[in-house]
Structures are given as C-alpha cells and as structure tokens.
Amino acid sequence: MLKDLVKNLKPSSTLAINETSRQMEEQGKKIFKFGFGQSPFQVPNDIVNELKNNAYQNKYLPMQGLFQLRDVVAKYTSKKKNYEYKPDNIIIGPGSKELMFLLHVIFEGEIILPAPSWVSYAPQAILGRNKIQVLQTKRENNWFPTGKEIEEIILKEKKKNYLLFLNSPNNPSGQVCEHLYEISNIARKYNLIILSDEIYSELAFKDNYKSISNVCPEKTIISTGLSKWCGAGGWRLGYFIIPESLNNIKNSINVLVSETFSAVSAPIQYAAIKAYENDHTKYVNKSKNILSAIGKYVYLNLKSNKVLINEPQGGFYLMPEFLNNKFHSSSEMCDDLLKNTGVALLPGSDFGFKSNKMLARLSFTDFDGQAFMDEIEDNQIIKDKEIQKLAPKIIEGVDKLKKWSESL
Numbered sequence: 001m002l003k004d005l006v007k008n009l010k011p012s013s014t015l016a017i018n019e020t021s022r023q024m025e026e027q028g029k030k031i032f033k034f035g036f037g038q039s040p041f042q043v044p045n046d047i048v049n050e051l052k053n054n055a056y057q058n059k060y061l062p063m064q065g066l067f068q069l070r071d072v073v074a075k076y077t078s079k080k081k082n083y084e085y086k087p088d089n090i091i092i093g094p095g096s097k098e099l100m101f102l103l104h105v106i107f108e109g110e111i112i113l114p115a116p117s118w119v120s121y122a123p124q125a126i127l128g129r130n131k132i133q134v135l136q137t138k139r140e141n142n143w144f145p146t147g148k149e150i151e152e153i154i155l156k157e158k159k160k161n162y163l164l165f166l167n168s169p170n171n172p173s174g175q176v177c178e179h180l181y182e183i184s185n186i187a188r189k190y191n192l193i194i195l196s197d198e199i200y201s202e203l204a205f206k207d208n209y210k211s212i213s214n215v216c217p218e219k220t221i222i223s224t225g226l227s228k229w230c231g232a233g234g235w236r237l238g239y240f241i242i243p244e245s246l247n248n249i250k251n252s253i254n255v256l257v258s259e260t261f262s263a264v265s266a267p268i269q270y271a272a273i274k275a276y277e278n279d280h281t282k283y284v285n286k287s288k289n290i291l292s293a294i295g296k297y298v299y300l301n302l303k304s305n306k307v308l309i310n311e312p313q314g315g316f317y318l319m320p321e322f323l324n325n326k327f328h329s330s331s332e333m334c335d336d337l338l339k340n341t342g343v344a345l346l347p348g349s350d351f352g353f354k355s356n357k358m359l360a361r362l363s364f365t366d367f368d369g370q371a372f373m374d375e376i377e378d379n380q381i382i383k384d385k386e387i388q389k390l391a392p393k394i395i396e397g398v399d400k401l402k403k404w405s406e407s408l
C-alpha cells in the first residue's frame, strides 16, 4: 500500500545516531553530542516576550504570511543585500525546509546538489520526482562547486531546466562559498536557478560575508529564517525571498501553501516581526564570537597529519577527514568512534559523499549557550580557559577524538 518512491527512503542516520546515543546514555555512558545540529543559544528575550503578548492571536493569517512581517523582512534584507525586495517577494513558511519541499514539488528539471550538502535536499528532490545530479566538490575549493564544474553538468543537456542548491555557510563543512562571480556567470549564461540556503548567513564569522544573492539576485531564491541565528529551530518559522523575475515560481508555491499548511502559526509570525525590527546585533555578535572561538579550538586541537580539516568560517560545524585504512565506510567509522569513545559524529555519506571517504560532520554545540553568553563581555577575546569552564564537554570530547584518531 506504499508508493515505491517512499518505500525506498530511510529515516536519516541522524536519527539512528541519536537513538544509539540515547541507549548508551541510559546505560550510564557519557555521550559527546557532536552529531546534533541545533543552536546552543536561547531566543532573545524581546522576541520571547512578544510571543507571550501574542498568544491570543487566533485568526488564520494570509497564506503568504503576515504583511507586517514580510514588510520588515523585505526592508531588513534589502539593506543587507543592496537590492530592492518588496513584501510581495516573500513567502513565510513553517521552517524553510517545508518551503524547499514545495519548491521540489513544483520544479520541473534537474537538481544539482553539491556534495557535501544538507541531508534533506536529496530525499526532497526524490519526492519531487526530479533527477539529481550530484557534484562531488574538493577540499581545495572550500568544498564548493566551481563555475566550470556546474557548466560541465549543464552542457550534457543544455535544454533542461536546472536548479542548483548552494548553502553557505555550509552544513556540514562550515565553509563559505567564494566562487560567487563564476557561478553567477553560469547562471546568467544558461537556464540555471539557484536556491541559496542562507540559514547560517547571520552566523558567518567574517563581516564581509557575501552570498550568491549579492551577486546574482535575479536568478536566486533566498531561503532562510529564525532557526539558527535566533536559536528558534522549534518555533518553525522560515521564509523564501523570490525575486520578481521568478514570479511564476512564487505563484505556484503560493498555491501549494494554500493547499497544504494554509499559513504559519499566528503568534509566531507576530513575534518574528520583533526579530527583524529590533536590533539584535549584540546578541548575534556574541553568538558568533563564542562559536568562532569554539570552532577554532576544535580545529586547532584536532587537526594533525592524520586528521584534515578546513577551519570553520561560519555556523556551527566542521568536517574532519580521518586518514585511515581501518574502516570500509564513514558510517562504520562513526559507529566505532561512538562505541569506543562516546563521541557522536555524523558520517560523510549522509551528506552525499561516497561512503569510502572517511569524512564526518562535527557539530560544536554541546554546551550551554546561555550560560556562556551571560559569563562573557561583548567582544571579549575568548581564551581556552573560558572554553574549559563554559564548554567542558567540547574539550573532553575533542581530546577523546584526538586520541582515537591517533590509534587508527
């Protein structure tokens, strides 16, 4: 009674690792939760209070989203991108993930997925019944595709429509895409649309961060939301910004919105206005200061001639490669690591890499973000002694991981 399309999909191994971790914890083992990708910080108080004040809001809101919210988001983004977005360019969804799914459903063509890329893109593309072209990226290119590599795929069948997923800062690599102009040239030359997943963009460590939407706005759908920068993954509020030139896509997604979730929860939308209207620079800067210090600590203390890593540039992940001949697959490697040390990582094969590549994703969020924020000053230089005090599991877990990598 199930469609073949669905029968062949498995729950992601994120869930499997969480399940094994939970069982080991129940047996009294100490687990270092470096597999889980969730902001360690709390939602800022002004936004929480606004949610409380709006709990009474009980009406269905417009399907594209509350006008005032779309208005503040349009103003906020136009200022950042130096491109004029209007409230009508924005669709509010219950998390950006759901909107991406609807995009897969309406799009007719081929999906170009760089490896590594986020775990849900490929299953969603399969459910949308579009062919996937996986593009294996290289460490020396910051784990992003080059313009030439994208062009090679398109040239095989020029007449098709192509949708490229670009996620920068990237989950899982923690890297920022630098090939913006060459990718933009390819998008303009061929029939290429880009989904720019900017969910970690507020957490890019360098202030001069730019994404493909800065360079090629007319071919780019921006996908982002509250989940990562604002610690509000569980609130489920994300949005798409779709330029006028892609209005047919916007209109079709709107139809699917009206036939599926109708509109995002009203109180959450009212509260989200404050997220974009009020100034949260201090909160975001503190988050970035902590994340970049911890990311750098992990990078410096783990890298060796047996562990290759690119230094994280944003978000809360990095992607070590453990040089060894001991394991056949990255998932076998992560199993061994978890059972022997209690350190949970996700295998690179979950992110589109060939299973014999010994890559894994490490999320450096196993600490109490609020306590860390409360303890440090704005712009304080965070030293190892602060990390030792406020993120002790990071120190202990990295130490275990390092010893394990030396034993391979």
Ligand SMILES: Cc1ncc(COP(=O)(O)O)c(C=O)c1O
Pocket (backbone or CB within 6 Å): 037, 094, 095, 096, 097, 098, 118, 167, 171, 197, 199, 224, 225, 226, 227, 233, 236, 237, 238
């Ligand atoms: C790369 C990436 N894109 C999108 C999402 C989903 O975000 P949302 O909470 O807006 O659905 C995540 C969350 O884990 C993510 O890591």
